Amino acid sequence: MRATALALGTAALVLASGAGHAEVIRIKIANVAYQPAQVTAHVGDTIEWVNADVVAHTATARNGAFDLVMAPNGKNSIVLKTAGAIDYYCKYHPNMTGQISVVRD
Ligand SMILES: [Cu+2]
Structure with missing residues (x-):
């Protein structure tokens, strides 16, 4: 939805901002890696990790x-509550690292 709003221009983007437009961002885990390892998300979005290993x-x-x-x-998810950069890793495979950049709308 956000990408669509951007394509429609500034007026649509303003209308699209605010509550009710949270997205689900999926991060695949395969071959002992987060894919993609770096994502940008907004406060209120859900991050869902889907483990294919x-x-x-x-x-x-x-x-x-x-x-x-x-x-x-399996899979698991969180809802992002605050802005900022979050570095994360896998406790079982410490070489697995990822980052979420959380920005405000
Ligand atoms: Cu792991």
Whole structure:
């Protein structure tokens, strides 16, 4: 929805801002990596990690904001509450790292 609003121009973008336009951003986990490793999201958006590997992974925020476990072929999600950059990693595979840049609408 946000990309569509951008394509329609500034007036539409203003109308589209505010509550009710939260998105779900999916991050695939495959081959022991977050794909994509870096995403930009907005306050109110949901981040959903979908694990396509046959082993469990976590998404563990270095600032303590979240600590999720994704079972093999499982998924888990959070809703972003505050703006800022969040670095996260997998507790089982510390080489797995990702970042979410959370901005306000
Ligand atoms: Cu892992």
